[in-house]
Amino acid sequence: MSERTVLITGTSTGIGLEVAVGCARAGWRTVATMRDVSRAARLRAAVEAADVADLVDVRQLDVVDQASVTAAVADVVDRYGRLDAVVNNAGAGHLGTLEQEGVDAVRAVMEVNFFGVLRASRGRLVTVSSVGGVIGQPFNEAYCAAKFAVEGFMESLTPVAATVGVTVSVVEPGAVASEFVANVGIDRDAAVADAGAYGPGLRAYLRRTAGAFAAAQSAADAAAVVVDAVTGATPPPRLQTSAQARQFVGTKLADLDGTAVTTTTGAWIA
Template identity: 40%
Template sequence: MPTTTGSNGRVWFVTGASRGLGHAFAEAALAAGDRVAVAARTAGPLEALAAAHPGRVLPLRMDVTDRAAVFAAVAEAVGHFGRLDVVVNNAGILSMGMVEEFSEAEARAQMDVNFFGTLWVAQAVLPVLRAQRSGHIVQVSSISALGGFPSTGLYSASKFALEGVSEALAMEAAAFGVKVSIVQPGGYWTDLYQDMRTTSALDAYTPLREALERQFAEGSVDSDPELAAQALLTLVDSDEPPLRLLLGSMVYDLAFDIARKRMETWAAWEDVSRAAEHAIAHPGPQVSAA
C-alpha cells in the first residue's frame, strides 16, 4: 500500500513536469491520490493538469537555472500545501556533440540545467525536509551516467556530477530522516531527443557520426513513460528505497557490463596501483629552489 501523509496523501514537487517523464510522474502521483506542485518553464501543460485535478495541482512556472526562482517556487509550494514529501528532480536537457566541438556557452548551458538546476532544487527543499525530519528526494539521472559515450560526453558529465553530489547528499540528509534515490532511466518516448541541442559538427568526426547513426537505428528501443512512472511509485512507496534504481533491461545489462569491465581493468593493473602507495613519515616543509 502507498505510504501517505495525512488524509490528502503525499505532496510532490516535480520539475520538468510539462511533458515526458516529469508529466508521467505527476500523473502517476495524482492517480495514487496524492497532490503535486508541478514546475516547468512552459506553463500551458501545467495549467491543463491543474484544471483536470481541481485543488490537487499547483502549477509553477520556473526555470531551474534561476536559483532565486527555484527557492521562491519551493516556498510557494510549501505555503500552498503545507509540506513536501516527494521531490523529483527531473528537469534536464540533452546536448549532443563531440567533446571537441562544444563552445563554452554550450557546455555551461548543459551543466546549468542538469547539474546546477538540480543542486538549487535540493538546496531549496532541504530546510523543509530537515524540519519535517522526513521526505524523499529523487534525482533523475540517465543511462549516460553509467559511462561516457561518443557524442554524449557533456551530457554524461552533467549526470556524473549529479550522481556525485547525490551520493554525498544521501549521506548528509540521512541524519534528518530524509531519503535520496538516484534513478537511471533508459530510453523513453519523450521530447528529449526532439528538443536536443547539437553542436556545430567538425568534418573529422563524420565517420564516427555515421557509425553512431547506424547503431542507433539498429538498436534503439524506447518505452512508454508510464512504465517509468509506475517504477517511481514503487520506489517512493518503499520503506527502504535504494540509493540507485536502474529502469529498463538494457540499462540493467549495460550497468553490469560496464562494472565488470572496470573491475577487470582494475585487477589487471593491481600491481601498478598498489605500488603507487607506500606510507612514509611526514617529509617536513618543502622548500622550492630559488
C-alpha cells in the same frame, strides 16, 4: 490539508508529465512545475483524463533561477503545510544551475529550499539521471559528463542526508520514447558532414541510436519507477527503469579496468 505533497520539475512532457500523473493517482498532492506554463496543456489533459486534476497544482518554476525556486517551495509549504518529496526531473536545467551560478549557489538551493522542508517530513529527494550518468557514450562527452556530475553529487549526498532522515535516490532510464531526443535539435546529415574524420563513426553511432530508440521504453513505464521511489517503500540510492538499463549499468559496475565498457561502446561506432 493532510495529503502528502510532492514537487516535480519539468512536467510539460515525457517522464515528468507521467510522474505527475502517477503521483496524483497514488493520492499525493502533486505540484507539477515547468519553466513555461503555456506548455501545460498536455499535462492538464492527462490529469483530467486520469480524473486526478483536483490533486495537481501546475506552477511556474525555473530551476536555473534561485529566486524562482525559493518562492515556489516557500509558497508550496505555506499553502499545503508540508513537502514530502522532490523529484528533480528537469535535469538539464539543474545542470545549468551548476554552470551558471556555481556550486555554492546550488548547495544553497538544495539546502535552504529543499532540505529544510524535507527534514521536517523525513522526505525523499529523487533525481532522474540516465544510464549516461554511469556509462560514457561516444559523441555524448558533455552530456555524460554532466550526468556523471549529478550522480556523484547525489551519491555523495545520500549518507549525509540520511543522518537527518532524508532519502536520496537517482533513477537511470535508458532509451525512452519521449521528446528528449527530438529536443536535441541536430541536423544529422549536417552533423556527419561537419564531423570530418569522425564522420563515419558518428554515422554509425546515429544508426545504432536510432535502432535503440525504435525499441524504447515508454515514458509511462519509466515514470512508474520514479513514482514508486516517491510513494512506495524506501527506495535504494540507485534505480534503473528497465531490464535493459539494469544490464547496461551492470556492465560498468562490474568493469574494474574499463575495457568491457569501452569495447561495448567502441563497437557502436566501428
